[in-house]
Amino acid sequence: MPVQPTLDGTLPPPAELSYAEWIEHIRPTFVAVAKTGRRFTTYEVAREYRLPEPSNPKADWGNAVQQFAREGLIEDTNDAARSSRPTSERSRVGVWRGTHAAQAGRVA
Incomplete structure (x- = not known):
């Protein structure tokens, strides 16, 4: 049976995914984007690659990018943008x- 996308076009995660499993599900996408060196917001990546929403999207997306930053995969550019997420106002x-290091393939 097909899964209905959420209003912003992303697919909901399967009910059985824990936070740790969800992180491992989205990690390869963030590794690939990090290797490009391009600047991005979390929602741009989620929308472009149709990543599933976590069970607690208001906290989990932020927690995920902070974890990736602590691991040395991504870094904050010290810039801010206006979110294009429909629910973010x-x-x-x-x-x-x-x-x-990520751009050189030394972090995954």
Whole structure:
């Protein structure tokens, strides 16, 4: 049976995914984006790659990028953008990019 996308076009995660499983599900996408060195917001990546929403999207997306930053995969550009997420009311969000180590393939 097909899964209905959410209003913002992303697919909901299967009910059995824990937070740790969800992180491992989205990690390869963030590794690939980090290798490009391009600047991005979390929602841009989620929308472009149709990543599933976590069970607690208001906290989990932020927790995920903070975890990836602690691991040396991405870094904050110290810039802010207005969110394009439909439910965000254009709030300010961080802009990220892959670290030099990630761009060189030394972090995954």
